[in-house]
Amino acid sequence: xxxxxxxxxxxxxxxxxxxxxxxxxxxxxxxxxxxxxxxxxxxxxxxxxxxxxxxxxxxxxxxxxxxxxxxxxxxxxxxxxxxxxxxxxxxxxxxxxxxxxxxxxxxxxxxxxxxxxxxxxxxxxxxxxxxxxxxxxxxxxxxxxxxxxxxxxxxxxxxxxxxxxxxxxxxxxxxxxxxxxxxxxxxxxxxxxxxxxxxxxxxxxxxxxxxxxxxxxxxxxxxxxxxxxxxxxxxxxxxxxxxxxxxxxxxxxxxxxxxxxxxxxxxxxxxxxxxxxxxxxxxxxxxxxxxxxxxxxxxxxxxxxxxxxxxxxxxxxxxxxxxxxxxxxxxxxxxxxxxxxxxxxxxxxxxxxxxxxxxxxxxxxxxxxxxxxxxxxxxxxxxxxxxxxxxxxxxxxxxxxxxxxxxxxxxxxxxxxxxxxxxxxxxxxxxxxxxxxxxxxxxxxxxxxxxxxxxxxxxxxxxxxxxxxxxxxxxxxxxx
Amino acid sequence: xxxxxxxxxxxxxxxxxxxxxxxxxxxxxxxxxxxxxxxxxxxxxxxxxxxxxxxxxxxxxxxxxxxxxxxxxxxxxxxxxxxxxxxxxxxxxxxxxxxxxxxxxxxxxxxxxxxxxxxxxxxxxxxxxxxxxxxxxxxxxxxxxxxxxxxxxxxxxxxxxxxxxxxxxxxxxxxxxxxxxxxxxxxxxxxxxxxxxxxxxxxxxxxxxxxxxxxxxxxxxxxxxxxxxxxxxxxxxxxxxxxxxxxxxxxxxxxxxxxxxxxxxxxxxxxxxxxxxxxxxxxxxxxxxxxxxxxxxxxxxxxxxxxxxxxxxxxxxxxxxxxxxxxxxxxxxxxxxxxxxxxxxxxxxxxxxxxxxxxxxxxxxxxxxxxxxxxxxxxxxxxxxxxxxxxxxxxxxxxxxxxxxxxxxxxxxxxxxxxxxxxxxxxxxxxxxxxxxxxxxxxxxxxxxxxxxxxxxxxxxxxxxxxxxxxxxxxxxxxx
Numbered sequence: 001x002x003x004x005x006x007x008x009x010x011x012x013x014x015x016x017x018x019x020x021x022x023x024x025x026x027x028x029x030x031x032x033x034x035x036x037x038x039x040x041x042x043x044x045x046x047x048x049x050x051x052x053x054x055x056x057x058x059x060x061x062x063x064x065x066x067x068x069x070x071x072x073x074x075x076x077x078x079x080x081x082x083x084x085x086x087x088x089x090x091x092x093x094x095x096x097x098x099x100x101x102x103x104x105x106x107x108x109x110x111x112x113x114x115x116x117x118x119x120x121x122x123x124x125x126x127x128x129x130x131x132x133x134x135x136x137x138x139x140x141x142x143x144x145x146x147x148x149x150x151x152x153x154x155x156x157x158x159x160x161x162x163x164x165x166x167x168x169x170x171x172x173x174x175x176x177x178x179x180x181x182x183x184x185x186x187x188x189x190x191x192x193x194x195x196x197x198x199x200x201x202x203x204x205x206x207x208x209x210x211x212x213x214x215x216x217x218x219x220x221x222x223x224x225x226x227x228x229x230x231x232x233x234x235x236x237x238x239x240x241x242x243x244x245x246x247x248x249x250x251x252x253x254x255x256x257x258x259x260x261x262x263x264x265x266x267x268x269x270x271x272x273x274x275x276x277x278x279x280x281x282x283x284x285x286x287x288x289x290x291x292x293x294x295x296x297x298x299x300x301x302x303x304x305x306x307x308x309x310x311x312x313x314x315x316x317x318x319x320x321x322x323x324x325x326x327x328x329x330x331x332x333x334x335x336x337x338x339x340x341x342x343x344x345x346x347x348x349x350x351x352x353x354x355x356x357x358x359x360x361x362x363x364x365x366x367x368x369x370x371x372x373x374x375x376x377x378x379x380x381x382x383x384x385x386x387x388x389x390x391x392x393x394x395x396x397x398x399x400x401x402x403x404x405x406x407x408x409x410x411x412x413x414x415x416x417x418x419x420x421x422x423x424x425x426x427x428x429x430x431x432x433x434x435x436x437x438x439x440x441x442x443x444x445x446x447x448x449x450x451x452x453x454x455x456x457x458x459x460x461x462x463x464x465x466x467x468x469x470x471x472x473x474x475x476x477x478x479x480x
Numbered sequence: 481x482x483x484x485x486x487x488x489x490x491x492x493x494x495x496x497x498x499x500x501x502x503x504x505x506x507x508x509x510x511x512x513x514x515x516x517x518x519x520x521x522x523x524x525x526x527x528x529x530x531x532x533x534x535x536x537x538x539x540x541x542x543x544x545x546x547x548x549x550x551x552x553x554x555x556x557x558x559x560x561x562x563x564x565x566x567x568x569x570x571x572x573x574x575x576x577x578x579x580x581x582x583x584x585x586x587x588x589x590x591x592x593x594x595x596x597x598x599x600x601x602x603x604x605x606x607x608x609x610x611x612x613x614x615x616x617x618x619x620x621x622x623x624x625x626x627x628x629x630x631x632x633x634x635x636x637x638x639x640x641x642x643x644x645x646x647x648x649x650x651x652x653x654x655x656x657x658x659x660x661x662x663x664x665x666x667x668x669x670x671x672x673x674x675x676x677x678x679x680x681x682x683x684x685x686x687x688x689x690x691x692x693x694x695x696x697x698x699x700x701x702x703x704x705x706x707x708x709x710x711x712x713x714x715x716x717x718x719x720x721x722x723x724x725x726x727x728x729x730x731x732x733x734x735x736x737x738x739x740x741x742x743x744x745x746x747x748x749x750x751x752x753x754x755x756x757x758x759x760x761x762x763x764x765x766x767x768x769x770x771x772x773x774x775x776x777x778x779x780x781x782x783x784x785x786x787x788x789x790x791x792x793x794x795x796x797x798x799x800x801x802x803x804x805x806x807x808x809x810x811x812x813x814x815x816x817x818x819x820x821x822x823x824x825x826x827x828x829x830x831x832x833x834x835x836x837x838x839x840x841x842x843x844x845x846x847x848x849x850x851x852x853x854x855x856x857x858x859x860x861x862x863x864x865x866x867x868x869x870x871x872x873x874x875x876x877x878x879x880x881x882x883x884x885x886x887x888x889x890x891x892x893x894x895x896x897x898x899x900x901x902x903x904x905x906x907x908x909x910x911x912x913x914x915x916x917x918x919x920x921x922x923x924x925x926x927x928x929x930x931x932x933x934x935x936x937x938x939x940x941x942x943x944x945x946x947x948x949x950x951x952x953x954x955x956x957x958x959x960x
Contacts (some may be wrong), residue, residue: 124916186667
C-alpha cells in the first residue's frame with residue numbers, strides 16, 4: 001500500500017502516537033497509544049519518512065520533548081515524532097479553554113445559552129493562546145516538511161494551522177480533517193465574529209477539508225457561505241468553497257471500525273476473563289443491553305438511563321430478564337459541568353437499581369473506570385447496543401459492537417450520530433431527546449427475532465468496516 | 481382604511497384584547513389590554529364584524545367566559561370577542577408545558593441540551609393538551625366564521641389551528657403569523673419527530689404563513705424542506721412551500737412601533753412625574769444607558785450587566801458620569817429557571833453597585849416591578865439604548881426608544897434580534913455573547929457626537945415606524 005503515498009507525509013494532531021511516564025527509577029518510558037490515526041498512519045509504512053507533529057500533553061511529556069527537536073523512531077514505535085514543548089499555561093488555555101470548552105460546545109450544541117458562553121476578557125486571553133498553539137504547529141510543520149510534502153492536519157484543536165502553514169510554505173499540499181460534527185450557521189454564530197471567521201479561514205487554508213459525513217461537510221460550507229460570503233459550488237456530492245480567490249475542496253471520509261484488529265483483540269485471554277466475570281454479574285439467561293461511552297455531555301447517558309427506567313416501568317415482563325451494562329468512562333473531569341454530569345449518571349443508576357432490583361437481579365451494571373478489555377467483553381455479550389448521542393461526529397462504538405458481538409446485536413442508534421448515515425438502515429433509529437421513543441426502541445430491539453438480528457448485524461458489521469483506519473487514511477492522502 | 485378589509489375578519493390568539501378582574505362587590509370588570517394586535521385590529525373599524533377568538537387566561541376569565549358563546553362588544557371595547565373556556569389543567573399544559581417551555585425554547589435556542597429537553601411520558605400528555613387547545617380554537621373559529629371569511633391565527637401557541645381549521649372549513653382564507661424567531665433545522669429537530677412534523681404541517685394548513693423577518697421565514701422553509709421533504713420555491717424574496725399537493729405562501733411583515741401613540745403617551749403627566757423621579761435618582765449631568773425587558777432568558781440581561789461592569793472597569797473616566805437604568809420586569813415566574821435567572825440579575829446588579837458606587841453616584845438603577853409610564857420616562861431620558869437579546873423575533877424596545885428619546889439616543893443592538901434587519905445600519909451592532917464587544921459598543925455609544933446621534937436617531941425612528949401596527953395588520957390581510 002505504501003506505493004500510493006507521496007514522497008513525504010506529515011501528520012499534525014494535538015495528541016500524538018506516544019506519551020511518556022516516569023518509571024520508579026526516574027527514567028522516562030514511552031507508551032504507544034492507539035486510535036484510528038495511529039492505525040491509519042501505519043498504512044504508509046515505516047520507510048515513508050513520515051513525521052508526526054503533536055503536543056506534549058503532560059509535564060513528563062514536556063520533559064521528554066524538551067531540547068529534542070525530533071524523537072527517534074525507536075522511542076516511538078516506528079514513526080518520526082516531533083513533540084512540541086508548549087508551555088503548560090498556553091496549552092491549558094488552548095486545549096481546555098478554546099478547543100474543549102468552546103469549539104467542542106459549539107459543534108455539539110451543548111451550551112446553556114441564557115448564561116453560557118460569555119466571551120469576556122478571559123476568553124480573549126485563551127484565544128490568544130489558541131493562536132499561539134496553532135502557530136507553534138505551523139512553525140514545526142514548516143520546518144519539518146520537505147518540498148511538496150503532504151500535511152494532514154487533524155481536528156478542532158488545529159483549525160488555524162492550515163492557513164498559518166500555507167503562509168509559511170505555499171509549496172505544501174495541506175489537508176484538514178474534522179473528527180467532530182459541524183454546527184449550523186445560526187449556532188456557529190455564537191462565536192465572536194472575528195473568531196468565527198478566523199476558524200473558517202484557517203481551515204480554508206487547506207487544499208482539502210474533510211469531514212466524517214456529508215451532513216457536517218454541508219454545515220461547514222453553509223457557515224463559509226453565510227459568515228464569509230464564500231462561494232459554494234456543488235459537483236454531485238462534492239463541494240468546493242471559494243473564498244478570497246482560493247478554492248478548497250470539501251471531502252467526506254467516514255472512518256470505519258478496524259474489524260480485523262477488533263475480532264482478534266476481543267478473543268484474547270484478558271477479554272475472556274472479563275467476559276466470565278460479567279456473565280456471572282449478569283446471571284443466566286438474561287438479555288444484555290450494552291453502552292460504552294466516555295462520560296461526555298454529548299453522549300446522552302442520562303437520557304439513556306431514563307429510557308431504560310421507562311422500559312422497566314412500562315414492560316414489567318422484562319424484570320429479571322434484562323440487564324443494562326453501562327460503561328461511562330471518565331472524561332474532562334477538570335471541567336465542573338462534566339463532574340456534575342457524572343454525578344447525575346451515578347445518581348440515576350442507583351435510583352434504577354433501588355427501584356427495580358430484587359433478589360440477585362441487578363438491572364443495571366454501571367462501571368466508571370476505563371478498561372478496554374472489559375469493554376470488548378461487553379461488546380461480545382451485547383444483545384442490544386444503545387448508542388444515543390445528542391450529536392456526535394461519528395461514534396465508533398456503534399460500529400464496533402456489531403463487529404464484535406458474539407451472537408449479533410440489535411443497534412438502537414441516534415439519528416444525530418454521524419454513524420447514522422451509514423448504519424441507519426439496519427438500526428432502530430431514535431431521536432436522542434425522546435426518551436419515550438428510546439424506551440420503545442429498546443423493547444423492539446430486545447424482542448427482535450434471532451433471524452432478523454443476524455441478518456441486520458451482518459449488514460451493520462459490513463457497513464461499519466467499509467473504511468477501516470488504514471484505508472480511511474490513504475483515501476485522504478490520495479484525494480489530497 | 482376599512483374598505484380594504486374583507487367581509488369578515490377573525491383573529492385567533494392565546495391572549496385576547498380583554499381580561500377580567502373581580503371587583504370588591506363581586507362583579508366582574510373587563511379590562512382592555514394593549515399590544516400590536518389590539519392596535520392593529522382597530523384598523524378595520526368596529527363595523528367590520530370582526531371576531532377575536534382567545535383563551536380565558538385565569539379563573540376569573542373562565543367565569544366571565546363560561547356560558548357565553550360570545551361577549552358583547554360593549555364589554556370588550558368594540559370587538560366581538562369569544563373567549564374560550566378551556567379547562568385550567570389543559571390550558572396549563574398547552575401554554576406552559578408546550579408553548580412556553582418547549583416551542584419557545586426551541587425557537588430561541590435556549591436549552592441546556594445535555595440535560596434538557598427530555599421528551600418523556602409527561603411531555604406526551606402536555607402535547608395531547610396542546611392538540612386539544614388548538615382544536616378548541618379551530619372549533620370556535622369554524623363556528624364563528626362566515627363563508628369565505630379571513631382568519632388570522634397568531635403565534636406559537638396556535639401552530640396546529642390553521643390545518644385543523646382548514647379540515648373543518650376549506651372555504652376560509654387562513655393566515656398564520658409567527659411573532660417569534662424560527663429555529664434552524666438542526667435545532668428544530670430536537671422536537672420529537674411526529675411533533676416537529678405536526679407543527680410544520682399545522683402552519684402549512686394556512687394559505688399564507690408570515691414572519692417578522694426574512695431570516696425566520698427562511699428558517700421555517702428550511703425546516704419544511706429538511707423535515708417534511710417539502711418543495712421550496714423562490715420568487716425574489718418571496719418563498720412558497722409546497723407539501724402534499726398544497727402550496728403555502730411565506731410572507732414577511734416587520735411589525736413596527738406605533739410612533740403616534742408613543743409620542744403622545746410619553747408626554748402625559750404620569751410619565752412626566754416619573755421622569756422627574758428618575759432624573760433625581762440619576763443625578764445631574766450624567767449620561768443614561770437604558771434597557772427595558774421582561775426578565776426573559778432570551779433577553780440577555782445578565783451579559784448586558786457583565787458588559788456594563790466591564791465598561792466601568794476598563795473606562796474609569798465614566799465613573800460618576802454614567803448611570804445604567806435597567807428595567808427587568810417579571811416574566812414566567814412559574815418556571816424555576818426564570819426565577820433563578822431573575823436572582824442572577826439581581827445579584828449582579830448588587831455586585832456592580834457595591835464595586836463602583838461612591839457618594840451619591842449609584843451606577844445602576846434596577847427596577848423589577850412593571851410600570852409602563854416609568855418605562856416611557858426612561859425611554860425619554862436614554863442617551864444609549866441597550867438591546868442585546870441572544871435571539872428575538874423582533875424586539876420592539878429597540879424600535880420604541882429612538883422614537884421616544886428626548887435628545888436622540890445611540891442604539892447598541894444585537895445582530896440576533898429581528899429588528900437588526902431594519903435598524904442594523906444605524907445601530908452599533910454586537911454579538912450578544914461577546915461581552916467585550918458589548919462593553920466597547922457601550923463606550924462608543926456614550927462618546928458618539930451629538931450630530932451623529934441626531935442623524936442616526938432620526939433614521940432609526942423612521943425605520944422603526946415604517947410599518948406601525950395598523951398598517952402591519954392590514955398588510956397581512958391584503959396579502960392573504
